[in-house]
Amino acid sequence: MLKDIQLSLTNNEIRLVRKMLGREPNQLEWAMIDTEWSEHTSYKSSKKVLKLLPTKGRYVVIGPGYDSGVIDVGNDYIITLHIESHNHPSAIDPYGGAATGIGGVLRDIICMGTKPIALIDPLRFGMINKSDHSKWLFINVVRGIADYGNCVGVPTVAGEVEFDESFERNCLVDVACIGIGLKKHLILAEARYPNDLLILAGGSTGRDGIHGVTFASKVLSEKSDEERSAVQVPDPFMKKLIIDATLEIVETGYVRGLKDLGGGGLTCSLSEIAAKGGCGVEIHLEKVNLREPDMSPIEIMLSESQERMLFVVKKEGLEKISKIFEKYDIPYSIIGKVTDDGYLTVKMRGEVLARLPAKMVANAPIMHKKSRKPEYIELYKNIKPPEEPKNLDEVFLKLLSSPNLCSREWIYRQYDHEVGIRTIIKPGQADAAVLKIPNEKFLAVTSDGNSKHCYLDPYYGAAGCMAEACRNIIAVGGKPIAMVDHCQFGDPNKVDVYWTFVEAVRGMADYCKALHIPCVGGKVSFYNEDTVTNSAIKPSPVVMVVGLINNAKYITDMSLKMVNDAIMMIGLTKPEMGGSEYYEYIHNLIGGIVPKVDFQFEKRLHKLMDKIIKKRLAKAIHDCSKGGFAIGLVEMCFPNNLGVEVDCSKIPSINCRLDELLFSETHGRFIIEVSKDNVEDIMELASKMNIECNVIGRVCGNRFKLKMNDHDIFNFSIKELKNIWSQALPKYLGEI
Amino acid sequence: MRIAVIRFPGSNCDLDTIEALSKIPNVEPHLIWHEDNELHKYDAIILPGGFSYGDYLRAGIIAAHSPIMKQVKNLAEKGMPILGICNGFQILIEANLLPGALLRNNSLKFICKWVRVRVETNRTPFTYTLNKGSFLRIPIAHNEGRYFIPKSELKDLYKYDQIVFRYVDELGKPSNKANPNGSIDNIAGICNREGNVVGMMPHPERASQSILSPYYTEDGKKIFESLINYMRMVSLC
Structure with missing residues (x-):
């Protein structure tokens, strides 16, 4: 049997399956286990490591696993x-x-x-x-x-x-x-009550997406283009109907479990609801609504056709629920029921085709992987910083139009971000x-x-x-x-x-x-x-x-709002240039020290910002990250075409060259706009919490003026900068 | 005052429209499933935005041929105020309740953006209390919003005062720059000759609460309020 199908299971896993079952699985059973034990659905290589993440807290109702x-x-x-x-x-x-x-x-x-x-x-x-x-x-x-x-x-x-x-x-x-x-x-993906009905609703089951998860669990090759049939066909209209119908059905109170069909198709959904609910399920493949007539049981069980949902419902609710499906013209069929035997049983016209313990299918054995620090890490850490460029104007303009820093408007204009x-x-x-x-x-x-x-x-x-x-x-x-x-x-x-x-x-x-x-x-x-x-x-x-x-009233955006307001910098700028856009895009340099995160400092910073927000001391807030201070500041100028005059010598910093001061991506920093009356309050709050903070300039005019003490660094018109920034993406795409 | 908001399969601004209407005093908005056959019980009809029937084949065309549109046509002839927003506008055009066509945006991309429109006529129920020449800030969100009509018929639109909204810039001019999708003469909304059926691409329901507007405006609400005032006037006559 095994030799007829291609499995991604390891030899150890194959041995384990035989041992756990005490028999040789048939072809369909192998295929089901293979899918469910793939990396994509089982997390077998990652589960142990992911346990490091904290999952509890005062707001948490359900954590990972659903x-x-x-x-x-x-x-x-x-x-x-x-x-x-x-x-x-x-x-x-x-x-x-x-x-x-x-x-x-x-x-x-x-x-x-x-x-x-x-x-x-x-x-x-x-x-x-x-x-x-x-x-x-x-x-x-x-x-x-x-x-x-x-x-x-x-x-x-x-x-x-x-x-x-x-x-x-x-x-x-x-x-x-x-x-x-x-x-x-709230409904969970669980089958807890024997004799509840299993309804498969939505799109029909076709051959698309078969072996999608095993496809996702291997590396791409030249042949990958031939695997286009592993990509499913989208139907947002059907999805919209399913959303509307599902929410209406949930309100009836008859739904006791709900699971989508995604990676691994029916196999995955059925084994997981059964394993989580501590029950079994029995399904009849002839009841599944097929797109193509001659699909094999393996194809039906593994199909990842889109827009399908599995409902676990109380028998009494069937009539009411059916009416809702019919209202939305959503195809549905009762494909089986919840059982009390803990098995995932697959039947076709009465004949048992597969029978596996649901818990075994749903819980792949965890894999222990070896890890080793790659050599490049230390190598790249100690590279020599590039020479300080003579013409910072050029550097700044180039960064502003870099693919990673330029305006994203070309993208989000195409998304309906207002509906709802x-x-x-x-x-x-x-x-x-x-x-x-x-x-x-x-x-x-x-x-x-x-x-x-x-x-x-x-x-x-x-x-x-x-x-x-x-x-x-x-x-x-x-x-x-x-x-x-x-x-x-x-x-x-x-x-x-x-x-x-x-x-x-x-x-x-x-x-x-x-x-x-x-x-x-x-x-x-x-x-x-x-x-x-x-x-x-x-x-x-x-x-x-x-x-x-x-x-x-606490909601704040990043646009500068009023002439003569103070611009303040919170947090310390350090020469942490590794992985910065400045190193990579300007100097073509991979390496250096990556910005560190000081967890204790972060706690204080969050508290300080919370106070600033609750007292409504800041009119605009922008975090300082990709591209560094100079890019962050200019982004605040764009919405209202307001200029700034800033003295960079006032930026709290440590051991920074001018280029580093402008473009370092050090964490823990904010740029804020503050009315002059509130500057004192913020300075006091920051000093109490031992956080560096300073007034670095003011909002004025419509030019971007940066200087270092008496020495001019930048003097651009905001309009000119905004053009460069906003036209970059359409230019890369050949639209202008 | 009872307003029917028709929900076709795939409508997705129906609930938003209901929410916007519900904030206006003396309005009772009703969500009407497209199989309902008692539309005559309402005082006005709104066809909301979205992607009715997935916009398969052509935006609005399948909904335009659904049974409920026969009732809408009858009621339109009887003078009931009817507003089509975005996909609703597309449906009204495909149902021949409004002239012209809505083509793909000239950028060939979906556009979601706040625009400024000028009120060109206040003879419709939906612009009744607005001043001709006044401006509204309302967002658009569409792929097929480029209004087109042959030159000869365009003349008629002007002649019979059927242009309701035009896209304008900050100076109030219907300039090329202000035209988001390439619509002929910057047309954003029109009405039938009688003026009771209005179609518009911008979404007034998205501009009905100041918190949702980048300009802190509630211009969309004015369109719904206008309808209420119009109905009040009609009932007094």
Whole structure:
């Protein structure tokens, strides 16, 4: 039997399966185990390391292990959050891959009984200013997200994009989603009550997406283009109907379990609901609504056709639920029932085709991987700093138009970020999006990643992603309350790669522990490498952090607002140039010391900012990160075309050359606009908490004037800078 | 005053429109599933934005042929105020309740953006209390919003005062720069000859609460309030 099908299981796993079952599984059973034990669905290589992340906290209702994390936001409301990626499919079919990625994460939100209210898209590509392939991927991924997200009626409110050569063959297409609902309607993916009915609803089951998870659990090769059938077909219209119908059905109170069909198809969903609920399930394949007539049992059990949901319902509710499906014209069929035997039983016209213990299928044995610090780490750390450029004007203008720092408007204009009428802070207005939620509170949402930092120092790089995301939340007036993470790495069987994974998780975990921010979910995507260039992506953990804002008056954006206001710098600038845009884009230099994160300092910084926000002392807040101080400051000038006069000698700093002062990406810094009357208060608060802080200049005119004592550094018109910044992306894409 | 907001499969601004209407005194908004057949019980009808039937085939065309549109046509002939927003506008055009066509944006991309429009006529129920020549800030979000009509018919639009909104710049001029999608003569909204059926690409329901507006405005609300005042006037006559 075994020799007829291609398995990804290791020899050890094959032996273990035989031992656990006490018999030779048949072909269908092998295929089911193979799928469910793949890296993609089982987390077998990562589970142990992910345990480092703290998962408990005062807001947490449900932590990792379910389709979404669940947070209590008060007044009987919960929010759900999850992050997913569709990297492999998008690398081959960028439009369909990106679109179906959204479909997947939406299902994770609705299957908790909550309504999706926001999408967030962190994306990573090769250098679009050099590579036509990356340009093609980028344009079509954005279009795929737009077409799907816009149609389904969930606003895309935030995201980020990073360009780096390491993503040339393996682009990273992540998507995160936030849902909201009443706590009493929360539903878990569990089958707890024998004789409850299993209803499969939504799209029909076809041959698309078969072996999607095993496809995702290996490296891309030249042949990958032939695997386009492993990418599913998007249908946002059907998804919209499923969202509406599911939420209506959840309100009937008859639903006792809900699970989406994603990676691993029916096999995954059935074994997981049974294992989690401590029951068994029995299904009849002839009841499954098929797209093609002659599908084999293996194909039916593994199909990853999109837009399908599995409902576990009380028998009494069948009539009412059926009516709702019929109202929305959603095909559905009762495919089986919950049993009390703990087995996943697959039948076809009465004949048993497979019978496996659900817990065994759902719980792949954990793999212990070896790790070793890659040699390059120490090598790159000690490189010599580049010579200080004579013409900083040129450097600044080049940075402003670099793919990683230029305006993102070309992207977010294509996303409907208003639908749902809750987007208060919109893309481009501040460091995070702010959403109105029905309990009169506000939710701040952001995502962050930094592969350049993580490559040189995965520990501080990943901790830095958390630090930056939290600063983003704080900059709009929020308090970070939870995070989800997405770890994206190369082949975990390579010791070097695995070491970077462990270090990155450790970095995020240490930050989360110190700042009491629970991790409520996440995702791991390994094998992001290809055999064509024989290289892996840079380590790319990505985090999404959500924050709560209790009062509308605390909401702040980053635009400078009034002439003569003071501009203040909070935090100390250090010459931490490793992985900076300045080193990499200007000097073509990989190496140096990556910005460190001081956890104790971060705690004090969060407290200080909380006081500044609650007392409403700042009119604009912007975190200082990618591109450094100069880029951060100019971004604050753009919205209202207001200029500044700043003396850089006033910036609190330590051992910095001028270029380092301007472009270092040191963590723990904010630039704020303050009316002159409030300067004293802020200085006092900062000094009490032992945080460096200084007035560095004022808002005035419409020019960007930076000097060092009496020596002029920059003097540009804001309009000119804004043109360069906002036209860069369309120029790279050949539109202007 | 009872307003029907019709929900087609794939509508996605229906609940937003209901929410915006519910904040206006004396308005009772009702979400009406497209299979409902008692539209005559309402005082006005709104076709909300979204992607009815996934916008498959062509934006708005499938919904335009759904049974409920027969009732909408009858009621339109009887003079009931009817507003189509975005996809609703596309449906009204495909149903031949409004002239012209809505083509793909000239950028060939979806555009989500706050724009400024000028009120060109106040003879419709939806602009009744607005001043002709006044300005509104309302966001657009569409892929197929480029209004087109042959030159000869365009003349008629002017002749019969059927242009309701035009995209304008900060100086109030319908300039090329202010035209987000390439619409002919910067047209953002039109009405039928009688003036009771209005279609517009911008989303007033998204501009009805100051907290949602980058300008702290509530210009969208004015369109709904206008309808209420118009209905009050009609009932007094």
